[in-house]
Amino acid sequence: MRSAFYTEYYLRHDTERGQAVSVRHALLALLSEGPKYGLQLREEFEARTGEVWPLNVGQVYTTLQRLERDGLAESDGGADDSPQKGYRITAAGAAELDGWLRTPPDLASPPRDELVIKVLVAARLPGADVHAVIQAHRRYLVQLMQQWTRIKEDGDDDLGLALAVDAELFRLDSVIRWLDAADARIRRVAASPPPPVPAGPPQPPLPPLRRGTGARR
Amino acid sequence: MTALLELRGVSKVYGEGPARVQALRGVDLAVDPGVMVAVMGPSGSGKSTLLTIAGSLEEPTSGEVLVGGALLGGMSRSARARLRRRAIGYVFQDYNLLPGLTAAENVALPLELDGVPARRARGSARAVLAELGLDERAGQFPDELSGGERQRVAIARAVVGERRLLLADEPSGALDSAAGETVMRLLHAACRRGVGAVVVTHDAQLASWADRVVFLRDGRLVDQTAPLPDPQTLLTPGPCE
Numbered sequence: 049m050r051s052a053f054y055t056e057y058y059l060r061h062d063t064e065r066g067q068a069v070s071v072r073h074a075l076l077a078l079l080s081e082g083p084k085y086g087l088q089l090r091e092e093f094e095a096r097t098g099e100v101w102p103l104n105v106g107q108v109y110t111t112l113q114r115l116e117r118d119g120l121a122e123s124d125g126g127a128d129d130s131p132q133k134g135y136r137i138t139a140a141g142a143a144e145l146d147g148w149l150r151t152p153p154d155l156a157s158p159p160r161d162e163l164v165i166k167v168l169v170a171a172r173l174p175g176a177d178v179h180a181v182i183q184a185h186r187r188y189l190v191q192l193m194q195q196w197t198r199i200k201e202d203g204d205d206d207l208g209l210a211l212a213v214d215a216e217l218f219r220l221d222s223v224i225r226w227l228d229a230a231d232a233r234i235r236r237v238a239a240s241p242p243p244p245v246p247a248g249p250p251q252p253p254l255p256p257l258r259r260g261t262g263a264r265r
Numbered sequence: 266m267t268a269l270l271e272l273r274g275v276s277k278v279y280g281e282g283p284a285r286v287q288a289l290r291g292v293d294l295a296v297d298p299g300v301m302v303a304v305m306g307p308s309g310s311g312k313s314t315l316l317t318i319a320g321s322l323e324e325p326t327s328g329e330v331l332v333g334g335a336l337l338g339g340m341s342r343s344a345r346a347r348l349r350r351r352a353i354g355y356v357f358q359d360y361n362l363l364p365g366l367t368a369a370e371n372v373a374l375p376l377e378l379d380g381v382p383a384r385r386a387r388g389s390a391r392a393v394l395a396e397l398g399l400d401e402r403a404g405q406f407p408d409e410l411s412g413g414e415r416q417r418v419a420i421a422r423a424v425v426g427e428r429r430l431l432l433a434d435e436p437s438g439a440l441d442s443a444a445g446e447t448v449m450r451l452l453h454a455a456c457r458r459g460v461g462a463v464v465v466t467h468d469a470q471l472a473s474w475a476d477r478v479v480f481l482r483d484g485r486l487v488d489q490t491a492p493l494p495d496p497q498t499l500l501t502p503g504p505c506e
Contacts, residue, residue, distance in 0.1 A: 183480065183488055190305070193473035195496040201453070201474075202496075217470055224469045232307065 076145040083136035267334040268295040269461035275328035288314040290484040301462040303472035306481035312465040354423025356433035362407040369403040372422045393421040413444035431462040449474040
């Protein structure tokens, strides 16, 4: 079950959010544990594929050659595709790995969130019960959180699993908080609609907001 | 199976005339042994009123409350008080521990109030504290304990003895998320031993420990979660193609 979880979790995140774990950085992470043979790296890839890194094993040797070319790893000089060729990470490789770990992913562009769009539409649509729409989504999200919590409960001794499930729980929780805030804001506005703005002198147009730059799903 | 707690058409009105507030409107709710129910809703939705009426700390304006199948409305004041001591455990946001008593004395107090000899009551208290990992802290006073430890003592006090119904109001209070998770794990474990629990919270992460989540809005139960599907369904191939 946990193996399936990791595969699903990382595949889904790779697909939805761009390649979360590159072959290059996954190999550097393996080499940062100590020098390894090509065969060993391939086997560790295979062992961990379906756990943490769903990577194409065939890319291992190509990527190793590129790491060597770029000075991020060095070999003991055997034949390029020999399984007994040994590799170790260089100082530049360690710095590259460290830099990758510390580089925040691109969260600056707001995604086009389907849920937000549905609530925005429901809030404007004549005859739509926006609160019922919000509650339907809230209920679904709480049910998802119940399922993730059961997975965490069963896998408490697995740090990687607990961290990944926590990430999902916090993400879903933040969406529910937004729904709660939206619900309250819509009720407040309905209870006291803003007074009409008096006509005044024409204003210069505001600069356009950056729109449409978010990741499409 | 007899529900540990049953609310039938419970309504509660405070005040009169312009000051009249209807806190609950015809609430029906049943909690079976071994089940944790979370009640979610915004501030002012009636969550805490529901809990105080369920725990017989307040009476409903109309409707019926049954604890372990016994109708509270037909009981004398003393019988209700006895039922509260023996059948119901409360966990509050601010712990409500008595500062002049040690952890063990706080936990033993409801048993002693119910006539259990002090020696036996303290023995039971120490046993529950040990189950919650607090055996080393039993002799400490509340102000010598961390927030998480105080809440664990409060949970020990709520489950000590034969009490089968736990009522918790924002039980993780101001605790950080790790300590809050510990509190929910303890309540969840109590339910796995057959206790029934109602947890009132606005926090979805706490509510997600429950077997069923009901949603309160303006004093009405407006919705509830479906029976929990197998978590494995989350792990089947989804949107990745």
